[in-house]
Amino acid sequence: xxxxxxxxxxxxxxxxxxxxxxxxxxxxxxxxxxxxxxxxxxxxxxxxxxxxxxxxxxxxxxxxxxxxxxxxxxxxxxxxxxxxxxxxxxxxxxxxxxxxxxxxxxxxxxxxxxxxxxxxxxxxxxxxxxxxxxxxxxxxxxxxxxxxxxxxxxxxxxxxxxxxxxxxxxxxxxxxxxxxxxxxxxxxxxxxxxxxxxxxxxxxxxxxxxxxxxxxxxxxxxxxxxxxxxxxxxxxxxxxxxxxxxxxxxxxxxxxxxxxxxx
Amino acid sequence: xxxxxxxxxxxxxxxxxxxxxxxxxxxxxxxxxxxxxxxxxxxxxxxxxxxxxxxxxxxxxxxxxxxxxxxxxxxxxxxxxxxxxxxxxxxxxxxxxxxxxxxxxxxxxxxxxxxxxxxxxxxxxxxxxxxxxxxxxxxxxxxxxxxxxxxxxxxxxxxxxxxxxxxxxxxxxxxxxxxxxxxxxxxxxxxxxxxxxxxxxxxxxxxxxxxxxxxxxxxxxxxxxxxxxxxxxxxxxxxxxxxxxxxxxxxxxxxxxxxxxxxxxxxxxxxxxxxxxxxxxxxxxxxxxxxxxxxxxxxxxxxxxxxxxxxxxxxxxxxxxxxxxxxxxxxxxxxxxxxxxxxxxxxxxxxxxxxxxxxxxxxxxxxxxxxxxxxxxxxxxxxxxxxxxxxxxxxxxxxxxxxxxxxxxxxxxxxxxxxxxxxxxxxxxxxxxxxxxxxxxxxxxxxxxxxxxxxxxxxxxxxxxxxxxxxxxxxxxxxxxxxxxxxxxxxxx
Numbered sequence: 001x002x003x004x005x006x007x008x009x010x011x012x013x014x015x016x017x018x019x020x021x022x023x024x025x026x027x028x029x030x031x032x033x034x035x036x037x038x039x040x041x042x043x044x045x046x047x048x049x050x051x052x053x054x055x056x057x058x059x060x061x062x063x064x065x066x067x068x069x070x071x072x073x074x075x076x077x078x079x080x081x082x083x084x085x086x087x088x089x090x091x092x093x094x095x096x097x098x099x100x101x102x103x104x105x106x107x108x109x110x111x112x113x114x115x116x117x118x119x120x121x122x123x124x125x126x127x128x129x130x131x132x133x134x135x136x137x138x139x140x141x142x143x144x145x146x147x148x149x150x151x152x153x154x155x156x157x158x159x160x161x162x163x164x165x166x167x168x169x170x171x172x173x174x175x176x177x178x179x180x181x182x183x184x185x186x187x188x189x190x191x192x193x194x195x196x197x198x199x200x201x202x203x204x205x206x207x208x209x210x211x212x213x214x215x216x217x218x219x220x221x222x223x224x225x226x227x228x229x230x231x232x233x234x235x236x237x238x239x240x241x242x243x244x245x246x247x248x249x250x251x252x253x254x255x256x257x258x259x260x261x262x263x
Numbered sequence: 264x265x266x267x268x269x270x271x272x273x274x275x276x277x278x279x280x281x282x283x284x285x286x287x288x289x290x291x292x293x294x295x296x297x298x299x300x301x302x303x304x305x306x307x308x309x310x311x312x313x314x315x316x317x318x319x320x321x322x323x324x325x326x327x328x329x330x331x332x333x334x335x336x337x338x339x340x341x342x343x344x345x346x347x348x349x350x351x352x353x354x355x356x357x358x359x360x361x362x363x364x365x366x367x368x369x370x371x372x373x374x375x376x377x378x379x380x381x382x383x384x385x386x387x388x389x390x391x392x393x394x395x396x397x398x399x400x401x402x403x404x405x406x407x408x409x410x411x412x413x414x415x416x417x418x419x420x421x422x423x424x425x426x427x428x429x430x431x432x433x434x435x436x437x438x439x440x441x442x443x444x445x446x447x448x449x450x451x452x453x454x455x456x457x458x459x460x461x462x463x464x465x466x467x468x469x470x471x472x473x474x475x476x477x478x479x480x481x482x483x484x485x486x487x488x489x490x491x492x493x494x495x496x497x498x499x500x501x502x503x504x505x506x507x508x509x510x511x512x513x514x515x516x517x518x519x520x521x522x523x524x525x526x527x528x529x530x531x532x533x534x535x536x537x538x539x540x541x542x543x544x545x546x547x548x549x550x551x552x553x554x555x556x557x558x559x560x561x562x563x564x565x566x567x568x569x570x571x572x573x574x575x576x577x578x579x580x581x582x583x584x585x586x587x588x589x590x591x592x593x594x595x596x597x598x599x600x601x602x603x604x605x606x607x608x609x610x611x612x613x614x615x616x617x618x619x620x621x622x623x624x625x626x627x628x629x630x631x632x633x634x635x636x637x638x639x640x641x642x643x644x645x646x647x648x649x650x651x652x653x654x655x656x657x658x659x660x661x662x663x664x665x666x667x668x669x670x671x672x673x674x675x676x677x678x679x680x681x682x683x684x685x686x687x688x689x690x691x692x693x694x695x696x697x698x699x700x701x702x703x704x705x706x707x708x709x710x711x712x713x714x715x716x717x718x719x720x721x722x723x724x725x726x727x728x729x730x731x732x733x734x735x736x737x738x739x740x741x742x743x744x745x746x747x748x749x750x751x752x753x754x755x756x
Contacts, residue, residue: 001542004472005306011730012299019741039292039741085692111692112499112746146409197724214506222382 070195072239076101080131081253082108082124086175089215090139093225095253100245106131112258114143119157123259125164131255134167135240137228141184142175142214150183156240158191169238170196173228176216178209195237198228205218222247264425281386286330286406286447288485289479289533290740298537303540314465316438323443327406330447334405337375338441344371345415349422349429361423368419376412406613407447409605413441413572418454422575423643427455435461444537448530450548450568460543467542473722473729475539480736482532487740489699490525493518501665509680512673514689516525518696520524520657521703524552527566529681533591553656553707557630558622561656573602591627595619606663611670615662622655662748 009071019039029036064161081087081094091107098105104213118140121214128136138161147153172192174185177200189197205227216224229242245251278293301322308315327335348368355361359504383399383584390397418436421427430436439457467475498508507515531548538545548568555561562570581594596617603616637644658677664669692695721732 001466001469001472003308003310004469005302007726007729008472008476009299009303009731011726013293013728015733015737016296016299019737034742037736037741040738114499117499143499143506149431186557206468213508259692 043197046179070237070239072233072241074241076103077135077240078104078106078131078133079135079137080106080108080127080133081082081137081139082112082127082140083113083173085109085135085215086142086173087219089221090173090219090225090228091253091256092250093222094137094229097225097229097242097244098253099251100249101241101243103135103240105253106133107253107256108259109257112143113140113259115140115154115157115161116144119154119160122164124161127257128164128166128168131170133168135238136165137171137173138165139173139175141181141188144184145175145177145179145181147184148184149185151187154184155191156189158188162191169240171198171228171232171236171238172196172198173198176207176224178213193237195235198231198236200224200228265395269480279607281328281332282330286327288447289530289537290483302540309464309466309542311432311672315464316434316461319443320434320437320441323438323441325447326443327441329444331403331405334403337405337408338411339437341375341411341415342373342437342440344368345419345440346430346433349419349436352423353417353429365419365423369416372412372416374551376408378402379408381608383602388609407449410449410451411446413451413569413605414445414454415440417451417572417576421453422453427458430458444534444541444543444545445545448534449566450529450531450534450545451572452545452568453572456546457543465477465542467540470722471542472540473717475536475541476729477536477718477721478539479533479536480733482529482534482536483736483740485525485529485532487529488743489703490522490529492696492699492743493522493525496693497522501669501673502662504665504669504676507676508685509676509678510682510684510685511689513677513681516657516661516673516677518554518700520653520660521700523663552705553653553704554649555652555656556645557652558626558655560620561652562619562623567658567717569602570603573598577601590685592624595623595627599623609666611662611665611667614667614670615659618659618662 012172023038071199079098081091081159085110087107088111091109093106095105095109097103106127107121124138129252140161143152144150170192172188174188174197175181177185181201185201189199205224207216207224209215209220210217215221226244229244233242285291287297298748304318305315308318313650322340324335327338348364351364352361379402382402386397386399387396403658418427418439422429426636430439435458438461439454442457445452448665476571492744497519504512528549535548536547542672546568548566550564550567552561552565578594578598581597582590583594584591597620599616599620600613601616603612603614603619606612606615639645658674665673721729724732
């Protein structure tokens with residue numbers, strides 16, 4: 001028995017050592033196309049992060065500029081376009097905009113994600129750290145259109161995402177509803193500073209849907225992105241140069257990351 | 264990153280302290296680090312029974328404290344009271360007094376459980392009924408109260424019935440009631456099964472230790488890889504059921520059935536594995552439930568320790584099948600409704616119990632005529648029985664997570680808005696999810712001897728092989744896991 005216990009302890013200790021060493025090294029391992037993830041062993045022990053995260057909810061939101069007739073920032077931007085599967089609809093056209101206007105565009109599509117999925121994780125913050133964007137486009141809410149007591153259930157996650165974005169200028173693209181929601185659009189609109197929310201559900205916006213009934217078809221997605229970009233240039237709190245490229249112009253984003261649903 | 268010793272101590276202190284949001288669950292790194300310290304000390308003390316018991320009880324109470332704070336004193340008090348009552352029952356010469364003590368024990372146990380678990384449910388229903396505004400109580404149900412209450416009831420009842428002798432000293436009973444592998448979420452191991460093993464205090468064999476470790480690793484895989492992965496889709500789909508098609512909701516329902524199986528049987532595997540590593544046989548709690556061909560069989564394979572408890576301490580005392588058919592159906596319904604209410608203080612749990620009760624009654628009523636009508640060795644008949652049982656149990660399981668209106672939406676849309684055209688887009692968007700569902704289904708139909716063979720191979724393997732297996736499992740968990748460890752579903756019950 002004692003020998004068996006010794007072996008088990010040795011295995012646990014050796015395993016812990018391996019994962020600790022891996023998590024604290026700069027080594028990046030891949031298996032085919034799959035990145036071997038690191039655990040948080042080292043961070044859990046030595047980072048002051050846990051305490052900061054625990055207290056994070058009491059930290060006030062970062063101050064933002066008031067909207068108004070803000071001057072357009074014509075410099076080339078590094079844009080992080082992140083959110084749920086709606087990003088997949090929008091990024092092809094947005095890539096053309098980025099190319100046409102000289103911006104870098106990093107896209108992260110997390111299928112089936114929600115404000116809760118992002119808001120209970122540091123994924124957004126991690127991508128901000130990874131790509132160091134100076135402009136963020138975020139689209140979330142399409143999977144939360146019909147949740148009851150939405151403010152009670154989701155407000156904290158929206159606030160958390162705003163905290164994670166800090167002072168980086170952003171535009172939150174509201175979901176393109178196919179019918180009335182239970183308040184997600186209002187909630188996000190009231191949570192973000194003026195000029196940072198694009199409402200995609202207005203009487204003058206009609207998008208043809210794919211078979212799932214939710215996602216706009218390719219042509220409609222183009223129109224949607226065109227409207228968003230025009231709005232960013234003319235009405236948002238942080239206008240940047242997004243001159244429309246020719247209709248047929250295509251481009252790829254600087255990098256596209258697809259996150260599988262449910263992770 | 265700097266290696267600040269004070270930060271290290273601060274982090275360790277904050278990890279070890281009372282935190283109701285972070286219980287010491289078996290698939291967390293913290294538990295295994297603590298177990299690394301626990302195991303050698305346990306090994307050293309094993310032959311010195313009293314010292315070993317004091318050590319394990321202290322660890323178990325800490326395990327309880329970590330998530331429930333000072334409520335661990337409630338567990339201590341429960342064990343003391345029921346140990347005392349069991350001794351009284353044994354000593355009392357008259358049936359009347361023995362029955363009195365039994366009643367006191369059951370009232371106290373059920374009363375405590377009812378207070379912590381059902382007070383706010385009662386208040387909410389009273390408010391609805393009387394249009395009143397009684398304020399809900401600020402209560403946090405102590406860890407595993409539903410499980411240890413059933414264990415302590417079974418001990419006292421078994422002593423009353425003369426099936427077992429009361430323990431000679433309180434420490435034995437506290438050890439049984441607080442034993443950390445089964446404390447939070449079972450299995451609801453009976454005193455009659457556990458206490459003789461404690462008395463004997465056999466040293467675990469090498470084979471027990473390694474096969475226990477193997478089973479615990481399997482449990483980690485089920486919970487941290489499969490259940491948590493399935494869970495994120497079901498959470499989203501059931502969270503906004505109106506926005507999903509019937510096909511997607513049916514998939515979510517099947518996903519939840521698999522999720523709750525992997526979640527709870529994974530936990531049970533970890534608990535049973537840890538128990539075996541310590542030299543205790545805790546029985547089995549799941550026996551491939553989705554292989555079942557009817558609901559009665561399902562309940563012989565699903566949460567076996569609960570279903571057998573309900574059978575022995577509710578169904579049979581109510582009269583079982585000894586008082587005619589109508590009474591049997593009533594007893595079945597009552598038992599399953601109690602079982603449903605045990606799972607949680609909400610109407611969906613009661614309905615869940617009722618739905619299973621109805622199914623059991625229908626099965627009992629129709630078994631004989633159906634057996635005559637359809638040959639039981641016909642493969643098509645077997646397949647249809649399996650399919651009906653699976654679909655029924657999957658939709659019933661959904662009631663354990665969805666409120667009544669969501670459940671109704673899911674059921675109606677699944678049957679009125681089901682379009683197979685969604686299959687390909689669904690598979691394309693959720694390949695990994697589909698693969699994992701297929702794997703879990705397939706694993707259900709692998710013969711048991713294959714699992715036994717794998718376990719035997721692991722037991723006999725070189726330590727280096729075991730280490731590699733351990734590292735692969737942990738890496739898979741990291742690879743698949745969300746950044747926050749998901750709580751166990753049954754921990755909420």
